[in-house]
Amino acid sequence: MKKVFYAIAIAATIFTGCSSDDDEPVIKNPVEGELSGEITANKTLPYGNYKLKGMVKINAGVTLTIEKGSTFTADKRDGEAGLVVLKDGILIANGTADEPIVFTEQSKVAGSWAGIIMYGDAPIKGNGGVTSATSEDGLKLNYGGAKVNHSSGSLKYVRVEYAGLVITTNNKEHNGFSFYSVGAGTVLENLVSYKGSDDGFEFYGGSVSAKNLISYGNSDDSFDWQDSWSGELNSNWFAYQTGKANYGMEVEAKGNDNAFWPKVSNITLKRAADAVAETPAGEIQLDAFQFKSNGNGEFSNVVVDGYKSQVAGTIGGVTVNAFPGGAVQVLDVNTYNNQIAGGKIKFSNIKITNSSNTFVSGNAGFVLSAASFLPGTNWGPTNTATGANLTAGKWATVDGVNLLANL
Known part of the structure; x- marks a missing residue:
């Protein structure tokens, strides 16, 4: 073995340089x-x-x-x-x-x-x-x-x-x-x-x-x-999507209509202007949140920015069609019926900016809208959400770039 x-x-x-009367720091060399x-x-x-x-x-x-x-x-x-x-x-x-x-x-x-x-x-x-x-x-x-x-x-x-x-x-x-x-x-x-x-x-x-x-x-x-x-005890999640990038969060439960769900608070999902779908001519994935296969969750103090629709044209030499993008997508009817109508997808204190659509319906069998989240306890748009709260340092710095600069 x-x-x-x-x-x-x-x-x-x-x-180095230490004595009983000297408190100079220890120099630690890496192995x-x-x-x-x-x-x-x-x-x-x-x-x-x-x-x-x-x-x-x-x-x-x-x-x-x-x-x-x-x-x-x-x-x-x-x-x-x-x-x-x-x-x-x-x-x-x-x-x-x-x-x-x-x-x-x-x-x-x-x-x-x-x-x-x-x-x-x-x-x-x-x-x-x-x-x-x-x-x-x-x-x-x-x-x-x-x-x-x-x-x-x-x-x-x-x-x-x-x-x-x-x-x-x-x-x-x-x-x-x-x-x-x-x-x-x-x-x-x-x-x-x-x-x-x-x-x-x-x-x-x-x-x-x-x-x-x-x-x-x-x-x-x-x-x-x-x-x-x-x-259920998740907090301070930050995504910055640039270059090739799909969903900010992809949420699914393998088709199980569960009576429980994860919880995440203090979320910032940002998509840079240069971001394109990983496969721009195939499955287009442009949304901050996508729910499918009975995926659910409870999300609070959320900032969403930059989730725009794809415009018809050429990306990376590939001809692409127009495709909607936005803050919240629900892909299939079962997820809509069981999780949206069932009150198992909940947003409170969510701020959406610089995004083409608030809602994107992934299936012709339903129309996703604010009314879907009524009686209001499951959807709470606001201008006061602050999103993730993270402290900069070497842990969040790569090659001199502060990863939190866009937070």
Whole structure:
């Protein structure tokens, strides 16, 4: 069995100029090393710069701890790479605002590696109400359990860059962060998914909640969930969509008409003027929120900006037709009947600017409008919403660019 390997080439800590009467700060130099293979025993990686090779897997019953400020760099020339937390494995990666833990790729090209993939043991509801399913990350692992408060560890001030490797759509594809049936005992705070070629964050069922998320420049959806994800303590989510980009949030529940729903407060979804759909001549995805397959949720203090319709013409050398875009799209009749009319999609304190439509009907079987949300408790447009509240720092800065400049 392969085991994790890391070679230390530079001493981890050097003390300089210190005496009993001198409180000068400790100078800490990074180690140099490599992370690869399977992690089969508890391991702590000191502050350092590491090469990330292959699909590194944290086995069940094992804890990997990463010290703040560490950087992991994959190289797509070496093949598929990613960090996988298997069910009952634990990842403790707690950076700080000024010393984040960064996962990146050598070429700085979107879609170059698999990102962070975490498996928990919390409940899901898949197609037909099934309580387990097979992952779409190419690992073909079973996910779905019964432990609502299961913990897979703690991620704080962690940034993932240039991930979202897609090999076969819906069969072997990766996001910046992929959370499979992750439980509510897991801590997810101050995370950045930067310029990936698929979704920034995707939740596959589970009950975990996440605070202070930045999804910046990802080519598919900024935030995505399915399999009846049920996290209710989510706050401060910011998406900035530029270049190729689809939905701000894609919300679905695999057709299950659930009596529960996730809750997210303090949301800012912004689409830059240069953003175009990932496949402008195919399935056009231009909306801040899209609900389908009985997806639902409760959203409060929401700012939506820049979600405009596509104009007929040429984009990237491709001839495209006009297509509506806007703040809220409902794709299918079942979602309209069960979730809109059923009062399971709720917006309170939402501010919409610089967007072509408030509502977009995805099916000829209904007309989505403000009246759909009556008697008013499910729709609350306002000019006072403030959206996400995030603090700048090195955790939210890439190559000198402050990711919160457009917040």
